[in-house]
Amino acid sequence: MSHIYDVEVGGKQLIIETGRLATQANGSITVAIGETVVLVTAVANPGPREDIDFFPLTIDFEERLYAVGKIPGAFMRREGRPSTDAVLAGRMTDRALRPLFPKGFRNDVQIIVTVLSADMEHDPDVLGTIGASAALSISNIPFEGPVSAVLVGHVNGEYVLYPTYSQLQESQLDLVVSSTREKVIMVEAGAQGVSEAIFLEAVRLAHEANQKLIEVQDGMVREIGKPKMEIKTKAVDPAVEAAVAEYFAGRDADILSAVTDERQSGMGERVAELKARYADEFSDSALKTAVDSLAKKLLRNSILRDGKRADGRAVDELRPITCDVGILPRTHGTGLFQRGETQVLSVVTLGPMSMQQKLDTLSPAEKKRFMHHYNFPPFSVGEARRLGGTGRREIGHGALGERALEPVIPPESEFPYTIRIVSEVLGSNGSTSQGSICAATMALMDAGVPIKEPVAGVAMGLITGEGDEYKILTDIAGVEDFFGDMDFKVAGTEGGITAVQADFKIHGLTMPQIEEIVGRARTARLVILGKLNEAISVPRKELSRYAPRMYRIQIPREKIGVVIGPGGKMVRSIIEETKCTVDVEDDGSIFVGSTNEENARRAIAIIEGLTREAVVGQTYTGRVTRTVDFGAFVEIMPGKEGLVRIGELADYHVPSVEDVVKVGDEITVMVLEIDNLGRINLSRRAILEGTTPEDLDEEHPGEIPSPMTRRTSTLTPMRSPRPPMQGGQGGFRRGPRPGGGGGPPRGGGGGNRGGPNGGAPRGPRPPMGR
Known part of the structure; x- marks a missing residue:
């Protein structure tokens, strides 16, 4: 039986339905807003998985291209591996739900979010979180929810709930x-450097709005909810805990010192001691669990009681920071950031606009010109393991850095490059994602990318005690992330926030706690920005000599087809001939890229020649491309030919065209006229006789079309280390036109002319033709 629930939030109508689709799942929900519909299913295995010390929760976000009426472009015409957007949506839902499952629950739980319909206006990501919470709440799976999720924008100074994609473009x-009834349990944001005040007010409004959807879910549980299954957990053997406590009695400092090592080699040695002593009494896993529990207790008590962390820092103290740039010789830009034992190397590569990433997802975005990729090799934590494909964690951390940096990336109109950053984690002991943001900022400036201002990030932690007791930690190390209650990452500039990602192991934070965390994060961020500034304070004025130079020219839109040619033939020939990249935009902008200036000059000259109009009375030097009985065809500009009739080849009688010119010869000619079909009539004789444009006007008053003004292309070399190529308005200019000049004026009207040396008079002109 189907049950439908309507709720209005921020002027948007959300429809939640259950009992109609996927009825064999433990819980099944559809959530719709506008014409975007997602199906969310929750399924749990009936029994726990043995010999694991974590909760096996899997959340898959499935994008179906039929949702937007597309057929996948892959060879098999099927959806492939999840897109980056799908991975990020699944991770976001995971962070909102994971803290609300009971401790010790070890049954496999799988939540699948399938986008059934997408209107390209409403983001389905938040609907997945709402549907997952509702599906878990009405199912028999143990869950301490419900939760809800709200998307908030800030457009023209106003907060907007569940904004559309078009509104987010302006936001x-x-x-x-994501919120429970009392607290905020997950925060994720990208921003254009907004103030902390704007960010906090948005969180407060979202938390309030979430309560409506939580009330709806509470009503669903009362009406159709199932009894929860019993949890089978393994209690820790008190004898093991007692044996471990006795063995390490009086060695608190020793334990704390051991856990500060990210590789946990010190703890491994101590566990080995225990195994040797109690091998016949307790299992290895029981001993390890008991040691971890003891270390966690000691670390948390030290922070809560004494305000001292395992590495000796105060709660608001940053680890030592070192920064460096330009450390690799052939790359376009590099930045090395080290904070404690965390070390990240970021490398920038600049490419032409044709190297943009093409997207085939459910959002309106089709291309992406800025990318940040994050790699976490096993040697960064002293491990040896098989290298595989990019994992979800690496995708998530790379996307977080990309989101933090994107607001300061110059627009395409100012810097027409595709920008890729790769952050290599060389050493890890907490906050590697924020370290990658800092290293990437320096790499961008080292590469000469004119970013608006530097960006830095810091990870904040939390240790809670009994009642309302808690301590906020600045710049958490790996062990504090592992044994702590929160990882609250904040990135931004001196002016404001650009990205936030927060997830918790507890049931959320209150608004006063969030305000305190954001304030302390700003204080730490300003210190880190100062360290970056010491290494490099402004972007370099010159690009690396190994980076391509991009030049921008503008042509009339109606000439785009001329540059591209039939089936792309012309633009391919330009690329092949000049070894440059040529990217043509719909507005007539053309970007030419090359590491060689002469090649770029040649490519631009060809494009200008293709788009330039011949002018009556102007002289051109061109190559004879073919000869016919009645004249010769001359290419006066790339791709543009005109006809020199046999009578116009010389200032004397010419019996045969090939007596004067042959294919491949270069000759200087003057444009006599351009007919209504755009055909060009040329004369070599006019050059020999010294004819001027004024003579043509006198000879044919009212016959010759008005001269077509040359449209000068605008060439803008983008941050070239060398002086820009010379040219009017930035465009390349030819040298002085050969020929022309003085000479006796032409006599007569439109009749036959005799040459100045007594040559034979010409007959009437034949009609122009090819």
């Missing part, structure tokens, strides 16, 4: 907040 904020 200063893209914020998702």
